Every structure is written in C-alpha cells, then in structure tokens.
Amino acid sequence: MVRHTTCIMSIPSTASIESQLPTTWSSYPCPDISTVMPGYTSRLWSQDYKPQYWSKYLVWQWLQQMVDMHQIDAASIHFQNFDVDGHQLCSMTYQDFTRAAGTVGPILYQSLNELKWRGQYPGVEFNPLDIIKSEADDFPCPFPEPSIYPADSRPHQMKKHNPRGTHLWEFIRDILLNPERNSGLLKWEDRTDGVFRFLKSEAVAQLWGKKKNNSSMTYEKLSRAMRYYYKREILEHVDGRRLVYKFGKNAQGWRESEK
DNA sequence: TACCTGTTTCCTGTTT
C-alpha cells in the first residue's frame, strides 16, 4: 500500500493526457476515457433512464448485467444481435429475443419490459447511473467466462467462481471485440490466429487500472501479468514483435465463430 | 484462519 501511493506520478508517457481529465478523475493519472473510447462519456443523461433512449453502450451494459445477475451462459447469446441502441432493442419482439438468446431470450425480454414500463429502476436492476458512478469500470465485457451450466439450465444459480469479475485477458479480449469502443487501443494483427497488438499500451493499462481501482497501473506491470499467461497457455508467445500477443488454447471467446 | 488464484509491485538483466 505504501508502494502504491509512491508511484502514482511515475507514468511519463501519460502526462500529456492528464490535463484532459474530467474533474471527477482529477486524482488519477488516467486519460479521459471519452478520448480513447468514443462510446463512453461521463455526463449524466436524464433520458437514459428509459431503455428506449439507451445508447448501444448502455445496451451492452444492460446485457452484461443480465448475464452476471442471472448467471446466464454467455455462449448461448448471439451478441451481435444485440449490437443495437435502446430504440432498436425496445422494438425487438419476443421471438427476436428468443432467436438472439435462445432459452435466455424470455428472461431478457421480460427484464427489458419491466424497465420499459416501470419507468424507474429498482435497486437491484440495471441503473445507468451506476455506470456513470463507476466510470471506466464499466467497459463492456460481452463475453464473460462461459458458465459451467448448460444454456437451458436454471438461470438463477449461485455465483460461479470469478472473484474479481473479468480477468485481464478477458478485459483485453473484450476491447478487441468492441471496435466501436476500441478506438485504437488495440488492434488485431491476425484475426483468425488471435494475434493482436497494443497501440496505446499506457492507455490500456490505465483503463485496466481504472477497472481495478488502481490508479498506478502501467503497461510495465500489466505486461508482467500478461507474461504469466504464457505458462497457463491463455497467451502464446510471439517472438520478436514488440507489443504483440497471441491468444492461446486456454483463451476463449475471441474467435469470430465463437461470437 | 489458512490457503488459493490472479494478479500487482519491484527488481535485475537482456533485447530491440
């Protein structure tokens, strides 16, 4: 903890973007997320209380929260069918939801309808303001670790073992899978083989740090965690190419066919 | 409470 506070200002490559920080981030050496993720803004939207007015980003958030809350097997959802804004989401029929999410569809459909017609958010339901409060912590993670339960089994299960939510490699993967919000942070070098490259290494590190509530995260430290993935075969070593990594056999959800 | 996992932090040395 002592170490934690002593290195806060030791990120030279990010000094230039610190001046762009919104006031709520003034104590962090982090970039304004809206500069690296155009889909993200930290303003308050009164309209966003209503699903009809959600952005694509909020739709993703809602979907993720539904997956987490109901312990839904993410593999059963065709996420590309939910690449829509709130207006489009609300015009989806019951059949659309079933097509897009199988047996989970009715759960999503019902949940959305409750939000649509209730006009307010009970504490346990999805609340866009929570996104704003937790800032970058909410980068969408549309492909959580697949549940050990089959898609059609009880959705209201106990929490699976994933103590701190998304792992680093999943966080990286989900940025890559969301080009709309990626904005040049990471880039596929070989989409089929799972080879990718960091374009803004320090910005990614800060985003990761933000997610972990760690304002002193750097690419140097993040990359150490990445290197531990080689042994677990979550990543495969790519030699000679700086900032380039490759997903290994134990990384899931990055292939286009898995979407 | 002890233990485990997944990092986080720090460090020294090497490579690009």
Place this chain on the structure above:
DNA sequence: AAAACAGGAAACAGGT
C-alpha cells in the same frame, strides 16, 4: 538511450 521483454520473488486482495 529508451522502451519493451523476461521472469524471479514477494506482497496483496478477494474468495473458499
């Protein structure tokens, strides 16, 4: 020379 890579060692934090 600077940035990135390698990987050991230890600390840390949340979960079981």
